[in-house]
Amino acid sequence: MTTVSHHTFATTARGLDRSAAPMRLFEKAKRYGVWNPSDIDFSQDVADWQRLTALEQEVLLHLTALFQAGEEAVTADILPLLLTVAAEGRIEEEMYLTTFLFEEAKHTDFFRRFLDEVAGVHIDLSHFHSPNYRAIVYDALPAAMQALLVDRSPAAQVRASVTYNMIVEGVLAETGYHAYLSALERNGLMPGQCRGIRLLKQDESRHIAYGVYLISRLVAADDSLWQVAEDTMNDLLGSALGVVADTFGCYETMPFDLDEGEFANFALNQFQKRIERLERARGASLEEITRITERAIDQGDA
Numbered sequence: 537m538t539t540v541s542h543h544t545f546a547t548t549a550r551g552l553d554r555s556a557a558p559m560r561l562f563e564k565a566k567r568y569g570v571w572n573p574s575d576i577d578f579s580q581d582v583a584d585w586q587r588l589t590a591l592e593q594e595v596l597l598h599l600t601a602l603f604q605a606g607e608e609a610v611t612a613d614i615l616p617l618l619l620t621v622a623a624e625g626r627i628e629e630e631m632y633l634t635t636f637l638f639e640e641a642k643h644t645d646f647f648r649r650f651l652d653e654v655a656g657v658h659i660d661l662s663h664f665h666s667p668n669y670r671a672i673v674y675d676a677l678p679a680a681m682q683a684l685l686v687d688r689s690p691a692a693q694v695r696a697s698v699t700y701n702m703i704v705e706g707v708l709a710e711t712g713y714h715a716y717l718s719a720l721e722r723n724g725l726m727p728g729q730c731r732g733i734r735l736l737k738q739d740e741s742r743h744i745a746y747g748v749y750l751i752s753r754l755v756a757a758d759d760s761l762w763q764v765a766e767d768t769m770n771d772l773l774g775s776a777l778g779v780v781a782d783t784f785g786c787y788e789t790m791p792f793d794l795d796e797g798e799f800a801n802f803a804l805n806q807f808q809k810r811i812e813r814l815e816r817a818r819g820a821s822l823e824e825i826t827r828i829t830e831r832a833i834d835q836g837d838a
């Protein structure tokens with residue numbers, strides 16, 4: 537085994553680049569990412585759950601089974617990205633990513649509390665994971681992330697971040713949480729669950745903002761990576777939207793006025809907005825990418 541040494545430390549040589557977009561996100565995460573799932577009061581949620589119909593309970597359980605495994609997957613699969621940015625000496629990005637991992641762990645904690653304390657469910661929920669869901673969360677996500685353990689090339693990083701941030705977070709998670717939260721709010725149900733989802737959505741928007749920044753930085757440095765990003769999106773977008781269709785396909789009538797079109801339109805709109813941001817990064821300078829990221833953060837997209 538070869539000996540590994542540090543030759544320099546950023547913080548005693550050049551200092552921290554506090555103007556870098558990841559440091560902006562780190563500051564936000566230290567302020568807004570520290571909510572505690574254990575503090576959420578589920579007492580009204582328990583009462584609400586008991587008044588739901590069997591179909592309503594089934595649908596909430598179905599969605600929660602998708603969110604729960606998704607959060608565990610993103611917790612389990614982020615580490616190769618931390619190793620990659622650490623190996624490149626990008627201490628600001630690594631510092632931000634420590635909050636990212638912490639937040640995903642808290643989301644995993646949050647949904648399991650809901651299953652244990654509100655739904656009181658202790659059966660295996662994996663029958664809710666459809667073939668399209670499995671294609672992404674069971675297979676494509678860990679494959680793209682673990683590829684970084686043997687190949688840290690910019691192309692591998694683009695594939696990893698597009699899969700993780702653009703597809704799993706940007707299409708699946710964000711859309712699911714948006715529709716789930718508006719369904720509960722519309723029906724005046726489960727205030728504890730709503731509060732947790734609102735906090736979790738804020739965390740996710742920082743994660744996605746980081747991902748868009750990372751892909752932008754990589755594409756700006758090498759325009760041939762744009763094709764890699766597009767190919768990865770095209771490979772996965774069908775399955776991601778298929779998860780919505782699979783879910784609705786299980787039920788003849790959806791409770792809570794859940795609307796398939798609302799899910800699908802939201803997913804495509806968010807996706808389109810981020811592709812446009814990525815396209816502006818082509819040939820841009822790091823300063824321009826930082827400005828684009830900051831504008832997105834200021835507009836609430838983080």
Ligand code: MN
Pocket residue numbers: 607610639640643740
């Ligand atoms: Mn999450």
Ligand code: FE2
Pocket residue numbers: 610640705739740743
């Ligand atoms: Fe996330």
